[in-house]
Every structure is written in C-alpha cells, then in structure tokens.
Amino acid sequence: MVTAMVGATMHVTKLLRCGFAAASLLTLASAALADDAGPYAPENIEKTDKAFGWACMIQATCPVSTNVRNLIQRAIKHDRSAEYLLGLNLLVGTDMPMDRRSGTLWVVRAAEQGEPSAARMIAGRMRNGEAIDIDETKVANALKPQAAAGDADSMRALAPMLMRGRGAAQDPPAGLAMLKRAAATGSTEAEKDLFQLYLNGAPDVPPDRPEAMRWLAISARHGNADAMYSLGYMSMTMPIGARNTGKDVAEGYCWIVRAALLNDKAAQEKLSSVLSDGEKDDRGNVIPVDLIQADVWFRLAAQSPYHNNSQIRSGIEPKMTTAQLEEAKRQAAAWQPKKYEDLKTLAIALPGTSPPRNCMPF
Numbered sequence: 001m002v003t004a005m006v007g008a009t010m011h012v013t014k015l016l017r018c019g020f021a022a023a024s025l026l027t028l029a030s031a032a033l034a035d036d037a038g039p040y041a042p043e044n045i046e047k048t049d050k051a052f053g054w055a056c057m058i059q060a061t062c063p064v065s066t067n068v069r070n071l072i073q074r075a076i077k078h079d080r081s082a083e084y085l086l087g088l089n090l091l092v093g094t095d096m097p098m099d100r101r102s103g104t105l106w107v108v109r110a111a112e113q114g115e116p117s118a119a120r121m122i123a124g125r126m127r128n129g130e131a132i133d134i135d136e137t138k139v140a141n142a143l144k145p146q147a148a149a150g151d152a153d154s155m156r157a158l159a160p161m162l163m164r165g166r167g168a169a170q171d172p173p174a175g176l177a178m179l180k181r182a183a184a185t186g187s188t189e190a191e192k193d194l195f196q197l198y199l200n201g202a203p204d205v206p207p208d209r210p211e212a213m214r215w216l217a218i219s220a221r222h223g224n225a226d227a228m229y230s231l232g233y234m235s236m237t238m239p240i241g242a243r244n245t246g247k248d249v250a251e252g253y254c255w256i257v258r259a260a261l262l263n264d265k266a267a268q269e270k271l272s273s274v275l276s277d278g279e280k281d282d283r284g285n286v287i288p289v290d291l292i293q294a295d296v297w298f299r300l301a302a303q304s305p306y307h308n309n310s311q312i313r314s315g316i317e318p319k320m321t322t323a324q325l326e327e328a329k330r331q332a333a334a335w336q337p338k339k340y341e342d343l344k345t346l347a348i349a350l351p352g353t354s355p356p357r358n359c360m361p362f
Helices: 002-030 045-055 068-077 080-092 098-110 114-126 136-148 152-164 172-184 187-200 209-222 225-236 249-261 264-277 291-301 310-312 321-332
Strands: none
Touching: 045 068, 068 080, 068 172, 068 209, 080 098, 080 114, 098 114, 114 136, 114 152, 114 321, 136 152, 152 172, 172 225, 187 209, 187 264, 209 225, 225 321, 249 264, 264 291, 264 321, 291 321
16 A cells, blocks of 8 residues: 555656646747757846746755755856856766757857866867867956965966967966976876876977976876876886886886775776786886776776776676686775875885885875
8 A cells, every 4th residue: 555655656747747847848949048059058047947947946956956056046146157057067977967069158158257277178178179269368367366375276277378378468478487386286187287298289389298298297196097097008008219228017007006096097097908918127026917807897997987988898808717706896895995195105015026125105
C-alpha cells in the first residue's frame, strides 16, 4: 500500500514537473524575446527569469535548479562572477541547455567588468583565431586598478594585453614586469605563465627554453600540480635539436609521480603509460615495466572521462593475471591523494635502480 502511494506521488510529481516545464516554454515562446537570441542571452534573461517565477514557487516544477536560478538573478544585477559562471554553464550545457552564443556574451560582459578569468578566457579564444566582439579597452581599464592594488589574477590578465598592445598602449617591458610581480605574490599560475611566455616568445621576449624551464621548475616546486606534470613530461621528452643528454627519465618520473600523487589525472594517465611500456635514457636511467602499478594509475586516471584511455587499458590488462588484476583493483580502491606538504618529506622510490635510490627532495 505504502509503495503504491509513493509510486503514485512520484508519478504525479513527474507530471507536474513536465507540465510546468512545458508551460514555461510556451510562456517563453510567446514572450517578446530578442530575435536570433536564446532565452538565456543577456538581452532576454530578465524576461526568462520572470517567466520562470510562478513555476519555481515549487522547486520540483522549476525548469532550472535553485543554484542556476540564483546565478541568473545575480547576473541580472551585474555580478561579474555570476556572469562568468553563467557563461561557462551555457558554453558546456551544465544544468541548462547549451547555448554557445549566449555563453560567450556573458563571459564577454564579465571580462569587460574586470573579471580576470573571463578576460583570460576570451583572450585565449581570440589568440586561437576566434572572432569575438569585445571592447578590449574596457577590459584593460577595468583590470588596471585591480592590478595596481596587487591582485595577481588581474595582473596575469592585463600583462599579455600590455605586451601585445590589446586594449592599451603596447609596452612589452611593462607587461613582463607585471607578470613577474604577479609571480612574486606567490601565484604559481603566474610562474607557469612565465614558462609559456619564455617557451613561445612574445614581443621583445625571444624564446628562451632554459629560462622557460626555470620558471616551470619554480612553479612545480611551489606546488602547482600541472607544472609538475609538464616538467616531468618535458624532462622525459627529447627537445627538438637537443643532445641526448637533454632527456632525463629519472627526473621526469619523479615529477610525474608527484603530480599523480596530488590527483592530477593527466599525470596519472602518463604514469600509467610509462609503467606499461617502460622508459630509458642515455644517462643509464631505466623505468621497468610494472603492470600492476600501471593498472592502478590507469584506474585512477580513468575516474575522469577525459583520461579513460582505452588504448592504454588494452596495453595493460590483457597481459595481467587474475591475481594481478585483483591486486590492482585493491590498491586503486584504497588509494588516497597526498597534500603538497606531504611531498616535501615523502620518499619516492625510483624503480629499477640498483642499489635502490629515491627521488631527490625539492
């Protein structure tokens, strides 16, 4: 009897939700929305929010979640962080329909109000050749007082604009100095920005691989897991035109393990590949094949859909015994990520070394 009542209640709730959602869509369709713009576009958002009002009196019948509704209402009030987050949600279709046009417009609005992450995102898309209508002068002017006040993220967004003359008079030395000031605040992301800057070059800053690697190592030693992974990957990869001594498998392995221990999924995937195939260099360093550990790291990486690499799996598990597979499953289930402070004193063994030795501390 109770089960039947619960089932009936759920059925009614579902019908109500569907009915209110359909009614909301009809309301939106009949509203005077701007042409060629979705209901979540900046020019339509207030009408959309009003149309949702009566349906959202009961959350079960609301077309959007409470968090999204709050985000919309904050964006209507020109909260730049809400504008940026709303834009991201629309760009990827998180908790609402995907609408790349509307999402980009919201991110642009946030950037023009001085939201550093939005400014960097738009700049990156434009560097990749995307045509985006944005007032870069407005962006730069909004970022300047924040950068002057010592905000590292604002300095990271403004410095490339100064170096390239985007939205402000071109001044490469000032841009470079600003990025170094951001790094001096303790921003490991600014340190990684300097790595990219010296690696690729910029106006008045020629490519300088040794200087780039120096900044990458600084960022890694300060706890940036992505920098650790990049440093490890580059240490294991022969630079174009470099001597054989440029590749250091032991150094690369140590940094990739550190990033993997911090739960960096890309590092876990790379570590799985290394242990599946083995690695060596001309310095006498050898990383032997270890299928159990390769499978453990693969299972951890595969928790992210972006790193569930079937090619790596096919190179590991068909070669393992049932007992080995069970041991890998057990270790993966028991695994816990480390904290950055743990890495400073943690002994990381280099496999295949005789006599046994550990990674050098950092």
